[in-house]
Amino acid sequence: xxxxxxxxxxxxxxxxxxxxxxxxxxxxxxxxxxxxxxxxxxxxxxxxxxxxxxxxxxxxxxxxxxxxxxxxxxxxxxxxxxxxxxxxxxxxxxxxxxxxxxxxxxxxxxxxxxxxxxxxxxxxxxxxxxxxxxxxxxxxxxxxxxxxxxxxxxxxxxxxxxxxxxxxxxxxxxxxxxxxxxxxxxxxxxxxxxxxxxxxxxxxxxxxxxxxxxxxxxxxxxxxxxxxxxxxx
Amino acid sequence: xxxxxxxxxxxxxxxxxxxxxxxxxxxxxxxxxxxxxxxxxxxxxxxxxxxxxxxxxxxxxxxxxxxxxxxxxxxxxxxxxxxxxxxxxxxxxxxxxxxxxxxxxxxxxxxxxxxxxxxxxxxxxxxxxxxxxxxxxxxxxxxxxxxxxxxxxxxxxxxxxxxxxxxxxxxxxxxxxxxxxxxxxxxxxxxxxxxxxxxxxxxxxxxxxxxxxxxxxxxxxxxxxxxxxxxxx
Amino acid sequence: xxxxxxxxxxxxxxxxxxxxxxxxxxxxxxxxxxxxxxxxxxxxxxxxxxxxxxxxxxxxxxxxxxxxxxxxxxxxxxxxxxxxxxxxxxxxxxxxxxxxxxxxxxxxxxxxxxxxxxxxxxxxxxxxxxxxxxxxxxxxxxxxxxxxxxxxxxxxxxxxxxxxxxxxxxxxxxxxxxxxxxxxxxxxxxxxxxxxxxxxxxxxxxxxxxxxxxxxxx
Amino acid sequence: xxxxxxxxxxxxxxxxxxxxxxxxxxxxxxxxxxxxxxxxxxxxxxxxxxxxxxxxxxxxxxxxxxxxxxxxxxxxxxxxxxxxxxxxxxxxxxxxxxxxxxxxxxxxxxxxxxxxxxxxxxxxxxxxxxxxxxxxxxxxxxxxxxxxxxxxxxxxxxxxxxxxxxxxxxxxxxxxxxxxxxxxxxxxxxxxxxxxxxxxxxxxxxxxxxxxxxxxxx
Numbered sequence: 001x002x003x004x005x006x007x008x009x010x011x012x013x014x015x016x017x018x019x020x021x022x023x024x025x026x027x028x029x030x031x032x033x034x035x036x037x038x039x040x041x042x043x044x045x046x047x048x049x050x051x052x053x054x055x056x057x058x059x060x061x062x063x064x065x066x067x068x069x070x071x072x073x074x075x076x077x078x079x080x081x082x083x084x085x086x087x088x089x090x091x092x093x094x095x096x097x098x099x100x101x102x103x104x105x106x107x108x109x110x111x112x113x114x115x116x117x118x119x120x121x122x123x124x125x126x127x128x129x130x131x132x133x134x135x136x137x138x139x140x141x142x143x144x145x146x147x148x149x150x151x152x153x154x155x156x157x158x159x160x161x162x163x164x165x166x167x168x169x170x171x172x173x174x175x176x177x178x179x180x181x182x183x184x185x186x187x188x189x190x191x192x193x194x195x196x197x198x199x200x201x202x203x204x205x206x207x208x209x210x211x212x213x214x215x216x217x218x219x220x221x222x223x224x225x226x227x228x229x230x231x232x233x
Numbered sequence: 234x235x236x237x238x239x240x241x242x243x244x245x246x247x248x249x250x251x252x253x254x255x256x257x258x259x260x261x262x263x264x265x266x267x268x269x270x271x272x273x274x275x276x277x278x279x280x281x282x283x284x285x286x287x288x289x290x291x292x293x294x295x296x297x298x299x300x301x302x303x304x305x306x307x308x309x310x311x312x313x314x315x316x317x318x319x320x321x322x323x324x325x326x327x328x329x330x331x332x333x334x335x336x337x338x339x340x341x342x343x344x345x346x347x348x349x350x351x352x353x354x355x356x357x358x359x360x361x362x363x364x365x366x367x368x369x370x371x372x373x374x375x376x377x378x379x380x381x382x383x384x385x386x387x388x389x390x391x392x393x394x395x396x397x398x399x400x401x402x403x404x405x406x407x408x409x410x411x412x413x414x415x416x417x418x419x420x421x422x423x424x425x426x427x428x429x430x431x432x433x434x435x436x437x438x439x440x441x442x443x444x445x446x447x448x449x450x451x452x453x454x455x456x457x458x459x460x461x462x463x464x465x466x
Numbered sequence: 467x468x469x470x471x472x473x474x475x476x477x478x479x480x481x482x483x484x485x486x487x488x489x490x491x492x493x494x495x496x497x498x499x500x501x502x503x504x505x506x507x508x509x510x511x512x513x514x515x516x517x518x519x520x521x522x523x524x525x526x527x528x529x530x531x532x533x534x535x536x537x538x539x540x541x542x543x544x545x546x547x548x549x550x551x552x553x554x555x556x557x558x559x560x561x562x563x564x565x566x567x568x569x570x571x572x573x574x575x576x577x578x579x580x581x582x583x584x585x586x587x588x589x590x591x592x593x594x595x596x597x598x599x600x601x602x603x604x605x606x607x608x609x610x611x612x613x614x615x616x617x618x619x620x621x622x623x624x625x626x627x628x629x630x631x632x633x634x635x636x637x638x639x640x641x642x643x644x645x646x647x648x649x650x651x652x653x654x655x656x657x658x659x660x661x662x663x664x665x666x667x668x669x670x671x672x673x674x675x676x677x678x679x680x681x682x683x684x
Numbered sequence: 685x686x687x688x689x690x691x692x693x694x695x696x697x698x699x700x701x702x703x704x705x706x707x708x709x710x711x712x713x714x715x716x717x718x719x720x721x722x723x724x725x726x727x728x729x730x731x732x733x734x735x736x737x738x739x740x741x742x743x744x745x746x747x748x749x750x751x752x753x754x755x756x757x758x759x760x761x762x763x764x765x766x767x768x769x770x771x772x773x774x775x776x777x778x779x780x781x782x783x784x785x786x787x788x789x790x791x792x793x794x795x796x797x798x799x800x801x802x803x804x805x806x807x808x809x810x811x812x813x814x815x816x817x818x819x820x821x822x823x824x825x826x827x828x829x830x831x832x833x834x835x836x837x838x839x840x841x842x843x844x845x846x847x848x849x850x851x852x853x854x855x856x857x858x859x860x861x862x863x864x865x866x867x868x869x870x871x872x873x874x875x876x877x878x879x880x881x882x883x884x885x886x887x888x889x890x891x892x893x894x895x896x897x898x899x900x901x902x
Binding site: 235236237344346347348349350396397398400416431432436437439442443444445 | 486558
Binding site for chain 2: 730731732733734739740741742743744745746747748749750751752754755756757758760766767768769770772773776777796801806807808809810811812813814815818819845846847848849850
């Protein structure tokens with residue numbers, strides 16, 4: 001089944017084909033479950049004018065935040081961007097465009113993009129700035145707004161394990177947006193902690209079937225913690 | 234956590250509240266992964282005028298087919314109904330109304346119903362009898378039709394194992410429509426092969442979180458096979 | 467006397483029903499988890515994909531892959547489930563979460579809420595708040611009754627960009643528990659020692675006060 | 685001579701590209717799985733929720749919970765995944781399945797297909813066929829060139845209720861391989877020993893024939 005072997009051995013191969021002005025969909029919630037090495041590769045490549053779709057934009061100096069340093073991001077589609085001074089500065093100076101999208105709508109837009117559904121209706125955001133300019137329609141007497149799906153030229157995903165066919169599982173809450181991002185890229189690249197052989201992950205436990213995945217690379221992860229809160233034992 | 238214990242001990246309790254003219258969403262594909270005991274209970278209760286939403290309607294004498302015997306089903310929403318002489322007879326005589334729905338659209342309608350999405354667009358069925366009377370809209374130059382979601386007064390679901398909180402996993406391809414059905418019932422009843430204690434199913438392997446489930450009952454299953462095809466060893 | 471943050475959280479927790487699925491926003495709402503009444507159990511939903519959120523971890527339990535929607539390290543209870551963001555908001559949008567508790571800048575007599583944006587200051591984003599207020603069956607807003615300049619946050623009409631319309635039914639402030647219906651705030655309970663007059667003075671929106679308004683019981 | 689069912693399936697299998705995800709309809713399409721060329725691997729998607737469908741089970745392997753979209757008992761290959769119907773059709777509708785092969789009653793020069801309903805006879809339902817033709821990137825239709833009365837199934841305009849519009853690009857019949865483009869059937873290959881004249885006679889829709897039409901190679 002060599003035709004299904006998605007494993008690549010370098011980050012150059014992993015992100016080959018990424019060009020200026022493309023759209024990149026990224027998994028992750030805050031700094032949890034982010035494809036650290038793929039983001040670093042985009043920084044290294046210096047690709048500019050990117051539209052990045054991700055729940056957050058990292059923090060100063062880590063995660064997607066590092067792509068702000070050389071102004072690689074033209075537009076950010078996110079639900080929450082409040083942890084990043086450089087982000088704020090570029091937003092206020094007009095260098096960075098931001099499309100704030102409710103978190104659930106963002107997740108659903110990615111899923112819909114991957115699932116061939118061009119648009120759906122949600123009550124979320126009706127009557128708020130999010131609903132402005134969007135079609136409103138009533139169902140059972142309640143108003144909903146139409147939201148269109150999102151797809152990307154690339155999707156960059158962090159999984160726990162993948163087999164050579166690209167079948168992925170995620171670890172704990174590092175799952176978050178990753179499964180939806182994985183479905184929505186023309187080229188989906190998954191960075192994993194461990195590559196296993198086909199069959200090692202039981203078929204019903206696979207969270208992202210390999211059909212959505214074009215490339216798999218083994219990474220190493222810092223896994224920085226944004227808010228370490230503990231209790232005494 | 235007794236407030237979250239969803240286990241009931243009789244089929245009467247499991248289907249309590251089911252009334253004439255209600256809508257019942259059922260999991261299963263053909264005879265695979267169907268809630269056999271819950272269907273038998275509906276037959277026993279004699280509830281009439283039901284709208285049943287299920288990919289298929291069983292076969293003569295098994296699965297949802299047994300609800301045809303006493304004409305309990307008024308309307309069937311399904312993608313394929315071709316294995317059932319009694320079905321054919323009631324359809325031709327006008328006793329049974331049938332709304333044929335493409336399989337993927339049916340699955341998505343259930344998911345949307347559970348997810349608070351009242352409608353979505355799909356290319357499936359555009360230009361065919363399925364698209365007649367439905368709103369057509371172009372996205373990126375391609376025409377799509379609007380499909381509305383489905384919810385049920387009851388959802389009847391077959392799972393492999395559930396814990397007392399209603400967290401479910403499915404076995405092999407007996408998963409099929411069950412996870413979507415589970416999200417779309419005002420009262421979702423899950424019939425399982427085994428009830429386990431909370432924590433026995435690892436959190437990331439749970440396929441239907443208990444929040445969707447109101448009642449769990451342990452059943453016993455015949456698991457009739459529709460088309461047994463084998464090869465020599 | 468005005469309630470402390472902890473007391474607001476305690477009053478919120480009294481509203482929890484046994485067997486409820488609850489989403490608690492950052493701040494006072496999260497505190498409510500510490501005051502769930504005896505004999506009542508609730509299961510906490512965290513919108514990043516966790517149902518059955520447990521306490522903060524011990525040092526040994528800390529795991530970068532195990533966080534809550536506030537990006538804090540957490541644990542999961544026995545019987546928890548973990549899922550994608552799409553599934554998490556399917557639960558929320560689909561009305562499967564019984565209770566949502568969240569903070570706000572302003573609430574008005576129509577049940578509108580503003581909680582995510584103050585124009586002129588930097589916009590951090592709405593996160594999951596718009597989905598939560600659109601989807602939850604019961605929403606309790608917690609906030610101080612007035613801002614630090616004494617301006618009421620309970621208005622006839624919100625002035626800030628909205629998070630949701632027509633969705634808030636109950637508010638617990640440092641001064642009172644109020645219900646919103648028929649285009650007015652209805653005073654249901656007073657904080658111990660707080661007079662109806664003080665509440666009236668600090669409520670800009672239409673307020674309806676019955677003859678006898680009981681004090682909160684703790 | 686007209687191709688047998690097996691030969692049609694063999695010709696279909698020649699179209700498979702290494703590393704393709706393929707959905708095969710009931711009948712001749714399913715047979716194609718047996719003729720995948722050496723050195724080529726494809727992964728079979730079954731729309732009831734299985735990617736990586738394997739051969740039929742031995743008697744010992746039979747499991748009622750393990751079936752394909754034709755409701756037959758099957759097995760899964762190593763590296764297979766199993767998922768819900770919603771996920772399965774997300775794959776299909778979203779264009780992630782590379783090849784779909786299915787049967788039809790009629791196909792026309794506009795790429796329309798009719799395959800699920802003959803009015804007056806009982807309607808069994810479209811199952812997943814409408815989703816498959818709407819979502820697949822490449823669709824091959826397999827069918828006999830004409831019905832048993834000699835009536836062509838390749839028409840200028842389908843007469844039966846449609847399964848999908850503007851979606852079919854290739855047809856493999858017992859007589860020929862044809863491509864649909866620019867409002868016509870284009871004859872690409874003939875079955876061995878079948879004349880262009882016979883194909884022309886049995887093709888009701890506009891047919892374009894190049895000077896030299898090669899025979900299929902097996």
